[in-house]
Amino acid sequence: MNIIDIEHIAKIYQVGTEEVHALQDVSLRIDKNEYVAIMGPSGSGKSTLMNMLGCLDTPTSGKYLFKSENVSQMSDNDLATIRNREIGFVFQTFNLLPRSDALHNVELPLIYAGMSYLDRKERAEQALADVGLSDRMHHKPNELSGGQRQRVAIARALVTKPSIILADEPTGNLDSKTGEEIMQLFHEIHAKGNTIILVTHEEYIAEHALRIIRLKDGLIENDEVVSKRYTPNGNIAAE
Amino acid sequence: MGNIIFEFKEGLFIALRALKANKVRSILTMLGIFIGITVVVLMSTAIKGIDNSFQKGISALGSDVLYIDKWAWFSNVEWWKMRNRRNITMEDYKKFKDSAKLPLAVAPTLSSRQTIKFGDRRVDNVFLNGSTSDYVKTTNFTFAQGRFYSDVESNSSRQVVVLGSEIAKELFPRGDAIDKNVKIGKESFKVVGVLTEQGSFILGPFNPDNRAYVPIGTIFKNFKTMHRSTVTITVRAKNPALVEETKIEAEGVMRKIRGLKYDEPNDFSINQQEGLMDNYNSVVGVIKIAGLFITGLSLFVGAIGIMNIMFVSVRERTREIGIRKAIGAKKRTILTQFLLEASAICVVGGIAGLIAAVILSMIINQFIPTSVQVDVVIIAIGVSLLTGILSGIAPAYTAAKLDPVDSLRYE
Ligand SMILES: Nc1ncnc2c1ncn2[C@@H]1O[C@H](COP(=O)(O)OP(=O)(O)O)[C@@H](O)[C@H]1O
Ligand SMILES: [Mg+2]
Numbered sequence: 001m002n003i004i005d006i007e008h009i010a011k012i013y014q015v016g017t018e019e020v021h022a023l024q025d026v027s028l029r030i031d032k033n034e035y036v037a038i039m040g041p042s043g044s045g046k047s048t049l050m051n052m053l054g055c056l057d058t059p060t061s062g063k064y065l066f067k068s069e070n071v072s073q074m075s076d077n078d079l080a081t082i083r084n085r086e087i088g089f090v091f092q093t094f095n096l097l098p099r100s101d102a103l104h105n106v107e108l109p110l111i112y113a114g115m116s117y118l119d120r121k122e123r124a125e126q127a128l129a130d131v132g133l134s135d136r137m138h139h140k141p142n143e144l145s146g147g148q149r150q151r152v153a154i155a156r157a158l159v160t161k162p163s164i165i166l167a168d169e170p171t172g173n174l175d176s177k178t179g180e181e182i183m184q185l186f187h188e189i190h191a192k193g194n195t196i197i198l199v200t201h202e203e204y205i206a207e208h209a210l211r212i213i214r215l216k217d218g219l220i221e222n223d224e225v226v227s228k229r230y231t232p233n234g235n236i237a238a239e
Numbered sequence: 240m241g242n243i244i245f246e247f248k249e250g251l252f253i254a255l256r257a258l259k260a261n262k263v264r265s266i267l268t269m270l271g272i273f274i275g276i277t278v279v280v281l282m283s284t285a286i287k288g289i290d291n292s293f294q295k296g297i298s299a300l301g302s303d304v305l306y307i308d309k310w311a312w313f314s315n316v317e318w319w320k321m322r323n324r325r326n327i328t329m330e331d332y333k334k335f336k337d338s339a340k341l342p343l344a345v346a347p348t349l350s351s352r353q354t355i356k357f358g359d360r361r362v363d364n365v366f367l368n369g370s371t372s373d374y375v376k377t378t379n380f381t382f383a384q385g386r387f388y389s390d391v392e393s394n395s396s397r398q399v400v401v402l403g404s405e406i407a408k409e410l411f412p413r414g415d416a417i418d419k420n421v422k423i424g425k426e427s428f429k430v431v432g433v434l435t436e437q438g439s440f441i442l443g444p445f446n447p448d449n450r451a452y453v454p455i456g457t458i459f460k461n462f463k464t465m466h467r468s469t470v471t472i473t474v475r476a477k478n479p480a481l482v483e484e485t486k487i488e489a490e491g492v493m494r495k496i497r498g499l500k501y502d503e504p505n506d507f508s509i510n511q512q513e514g515l516m517d518n519y520n521s522v523v524g525v526i527k528i529a530g531l532f533i534t535g536l537s538l539f540v541g542a543i544g545i546m547n548i549m550f551v552s553v554r555e556r557t558r559e560i561g562i563r564k565a566i567g568a569k570k571r572t573i574l575t576q577f578l579l580e581a582s583a584i585c586v587v588g589g590i591a592g593l594i595a596a597v598i599l600s601m602i603i604n605q606f607i608p609t610s611v612q613v614d615v616v617i618i619a620i621g622v623s624l625l626t627g628i629l630s631g632i633a634p635a636y637t638a639a640k641l642d643p644v645d646s647l648r649y650e
Contacts, residue, residue, distance in 0.1 A: 077569050099257075
């Protein structure tokens with residue numbers, strides 16, 4: 001079964017009197033445990049597509065089935081529930097709550113899910129341990145390095161055990177070495193059976209994925225399965 | 240259900256942390272509510288205090304006491320009609336006393352304003368109350384010293400006087416009034432009793448503390464009276480439940496004494512403290528409403544301050560709102576969070592205001608009787624909470640309906 005099934009999606013922004021066609025006509029399907037990179041030059045509609053996939057935004061036209069449910073018609077509250085349960089976001093700018101420590105940041109989606117204090121604490125601690133931050137749980141974002149912040153964000157995305165992880169330029173604000181470590185983490189997450197959609201404009205980042213979708217001017221230019229991939233230990237392996 | 244509770248807790252936690260993070264701003268904002276609540280509480284406390292002491296003063300008049308008089312205290316009978324009524328005389332009183340069966344006590348009263356002197360101390364314009372020894376039975380007087388004048392003294396118009404506590408304090412600061420001779424007008428009167436303080440600052444000349452009591456004959460003999468010698472017949476019912484019956488009987492008896500035909504209107508009025516209370520309420524009620532309105536205004540200004548700050552806070556935290564929405568916060572969640580923040584400011588400010596008001600009212604209590612009561616406390620906290628919710632609702636709603644994508648992009 002496809003997790004994501006979008007058909008002829010368009011997104012038009014009204015800027016003054018002008019219409020900006022951020023997405024013109026996009027159709028695509030993404031299966032469970034895929035690892036997809038969405039590529040394209042700046043302004044090609046990557047973020048718009050990702051917001052759409054992440055149910056942060058609704059299309060102007062077209063149909064979006066998420067696990068066979070039509071989300072293009074859903075209310076804001078239902079979308080919030082889907083985001084909470086099914087989607088984990090990782091952003092370029094981390095988007096952690098600045099005044100909350102790492103643990104609380106990771107707990108937050110579980111609070112909105114209505115999980116009890118002890119359960120969510122245990123889950124959040126585990127999620128932080130999984131990204132290697134057991135010893136940084138009570139640090140605030142400004143007491144953490146960029147790479148550590150992104151790990152907290154990843155723990156937050158994973159803690160609800162979502163159906164997909166959406167990452168918008170997750171390494172964009174990191175130096176290349178730290179970026180590479182984050183990409184390794186994504187590999188591990190993928191290896192555990194998660195579905196990952198990664199937005200990037202860097203070829204070498206996209207090459208970590210198993211499938212690359214290239215956008216241009218709000219249209220899919222190319223959608224291909226790549227035959228080589230990085231293994232978790234960083235070697236290039238034949239598929 | 241769990242969600243709502245956890246969201247509420249989270250909201251409260253965030254709200255308090257946001258307040259802590261902007262300490263100075265929070266305190267300044269709270270100041271508005273603090274002042275508002277202080278003023279409102281003080282105001283209502285003062286009103287309560289005044290009400291209480293009026294109530295107390297009025298009950299010193301006795302809820303079971305009737306005053307049969309030429310003049311109505313409050314009525315829509317024209318003034319000139321009352322002026323044209325015949326005076327009530329001592330003969331009327333005597334007949335009344337003989338005919339009326341229900342009263343516990345009946346006493347005539349006649350008053351005069353006089354200066355009372357002792358040595359070089361003096362009190363001007365004292366409300367001098369002339370009556371018979373039965374008068375004391377129409378009151379609840381207790382005596383600090385001495386006694387009320389006796390039957391014999393009143394029947395023979397002996398020049399004796401009972402002083403209200405204030406008068407006694409003025410003339411005899413050392414409290415040695417008994418058996419001293421004071422000068423009332425040009426006449427010498429012997430002090431036979433001093434009343435204990437009846438304690439009601441509002442009633443002015445009505446207040447027994449500011450009066451002096453003498454046998455009625457001495458007034459006829461010595462002084463120009465206030466109402467051209469019309470006597471007030473003071474009637475006390477056996478108990479408050481019998482007031483109405485006593486009043487009906489008194490009306491019948493008086494009509495008979497005055498020889499009124501069945502179709503003639505009463506040419507006298509039967510007054511009671513109830514009317515006084517109504518009148519008080521109609522006058523003081525306006526003052527109360529005006530006072531609460533003005534003080535309410537200061538609360539309103541405080542509320543606007545909070546609304547303003549909440550809008551700033553929403554704007555500052557646009558990105559945070561976006562993050563929360565991205566990970567599953569619903570509109571309701573965000574709304575609650577900001578409402579809680581506004582309410583927290585108000586409740587903390589309100590409680591501080593309440594404490595200040597209590598302290599201030601303890602100080603003021605030295606001058607005017609005030610009283611802080613549990614209901615005022617509850618109302619104050621309720622009002623703060625309500626102010627918080629009302630002033631927070633618009634900013635919170637703005638926050639709740641922010642678009643998640645736009646707020647995540649917000650710099
Ligand atoms: N909220 C918006 N209002 C108006 N135009 C927008 C908005 N969001 C995106 N766009 C426009 O849509 C196009 C695609 O933007 P975006 O999806 O952010 O591209 P990318 O992430 O690939 O750089 C751009 O031309 C951008 O200016
Ligand atoms: Mg982008």
